[in-house]
Amino acid sequence: MRRIYILGLVISLLAPHSSLLEAQTVSDIIAKTPTYASCNYHVYPDSITTVLTPAPAGKKPFYISHYGRHGSRYISNRAGYETPYVMMQHADSLDELTTVGQQVLHEMNSIMHDTENRWGELTGTGKRQLENIGQRMVRNFPEVLCPGAHVKCVSTIVPRCIESMGSIAMKMLQECPTLHITMEASKRNQWYMNYQDRQLRRGYMTPEAKKAYDAYTKPRMGNSRLMEMIFKNPDIVKEFVDEEFFNYYLMKMALFQFNISYNRNPRLIKLFNTDEFYRMWQIDNALWYIQHGASTLNGGRQPYSQRYLLRQLIADADSCIRLDRPGAQLRFGHETVLLPLVCLIGVNGFDLSTSNLDDLEAKGWWCSDVFPMGSNLQFIFYRSSPKDQDVLFKVLLNEKEATLPLPTECAPYYHWNDFRQYCLNKLNDYK
The missing domain is CATH 3.40.50.1240 (Phosphoglycerate mutase-like)
Structure with missing residues (x-):
């Protein structure tokens, strides 16, 4: 016994973590x-x-x-999406978005519209x-x-x-x-x-x-590859686009959509x-x-x-x-x-x-x-x-x-x- x-x-x-076991x-x-x-x-x-x-x-x-x-x-509040969204809008106003960047902004507009006043x-x-x-x-x-x-x-x-x-x-x-x-x-x-x-x-x-x-x-x-994909002149937009923040929050925005019935397969994740x-x-x-x-x-x-x-x-x-x-x-x-x-x-x-x-x-x-x-x-x-x-x-x-x-x-x-x-x-x- x-x-x-x-x-x-x-x-x-000693039983390993379930993920480690696999x-x-x-x-x-x-x-x-x-x-x-x-x-x-x-x-x-x-x-x-x-x-x-x-x-x-x-x-x-x-x-x-x-x-x-x-x-x-x-998402709990607008601020979680606001960070990359405002940066993108600013870049768009200066005609600094590539074709991919314009598509991304269009997708972000749709997401912002869908989530408005539904925070949390x-x-x-x-x-x-x-x-x-x-x-x-x-x-x-x-x-x-x-x-x-x-x-x-x-x-x-x-x-x-x-x-x-x-x-x-x-x-x-x-x-x-x-x-x-x-x-x-x-x-x-x-x-x-x-x-x-x-x-x-x-x-x-x-x-x-x-x-x-x-x-x-x-x-x-940071993510220099993403910056070059979205902005025409990454070195110029760095004056108002924080690469680390932009990369982090755009990635979160892309992944968060899987929690929402709308657009369960968002195009944004293809950026990463x-x-x-x-x-x-x-x-x-x-x-x-x-x-x-x-x-x-x-x-x-x-x-x-x-x-x-x-x-x-x-x-x-x-x-x-x-x-x-x-x-x-x-x-x-x-x-x-x-x-x-x-x-x-x-x-x-x-x-x-x-x-x-x-x-x-x-x-x-x-x-x-x-x-x-x-x-x-x-x-x-x-x-x-x-x-x-x-x-x-x-x-x-x-x-x-x-x-x-x-x-x-x-x-x-x-x-x-x-x-x-x-x-x-x-x-x-x-x-």
Whole structure:
């Protein structure tokens, strides 16, 4: 028995990142799926085909705890598109656009018209993402989401999150019409649903972090090839076109359109090649790590911004475990909550702590795996009966089984009491 336990422990702690397991590089993924390069603008997959590992003998699912990001949305505000758009308009007024540049400006005009006054709104694509997630949840765990089961949904007060909550709830009811679903969006839940620690946020870019980030990003910035393609005289337009900003924001504009039902195959992405998208991903991935990961460049404390949410998740689970039929608790929020929560818990090795930004890619700290539009973290709880004291659970990151930094003899399942104590110890040590 001890040999089996040790084998399970080794598998649990050393199990590689899912993408690494498939021996894919980030560049490989971007070549097949360009939106991966856009990090938090990445699009949730239309279908999930991962096979879930059967539960240990006698254990059945009885409770689901969840935190998910809203589905695909329009860009949050006009400023995200304004940067390259104004530069292009200025160049056009001076007759400095090539034929390709004129085509690009025409496409940008169409995009600006389509998105005007829809900033931050959930798109049709986003609604379908949540509907599909809800459908799969009911079909994957019918023992939990069964007739008469209670499902409590809580959202932040942001409209796209509320609509995401409604989309998943409506689909669940279509799958199982007798579910008892309640929905709530209130400021009184913001303290844990969308807590943004101002002190941690202000202090993330320390002098040491800025020095490392600047050194890492400098050779990856800019795109002279793009400038020559769009502008007749790149040297002249550089007086009012910042090459680095223009390249970065035009690339984001191109990729973001895949979140919008309009023009799902935008012509703008043809302006860029895989290497250019890849370099942008590296730049963004490093920044997300410094902002929300356990980087020693700023003290490794950024994931603790979600300490209140983690305590609430534990308290809710403890309460629900005492019930005969607890059902599910679904929470709907934002990527700036989900990413640090994943880092704080240590899902799939995202608790990586390093000062070397080159370590991120090599060790699988790939933020695009965590928080595409519609991303979610699900805790699925198992037991043999309401009297069973050895409650097991597994974590699904974007509906795929994930690892935790804990010993277990039954991976991907973990003992709830072990995880609970691990998290509480970690939270109690934070000052």
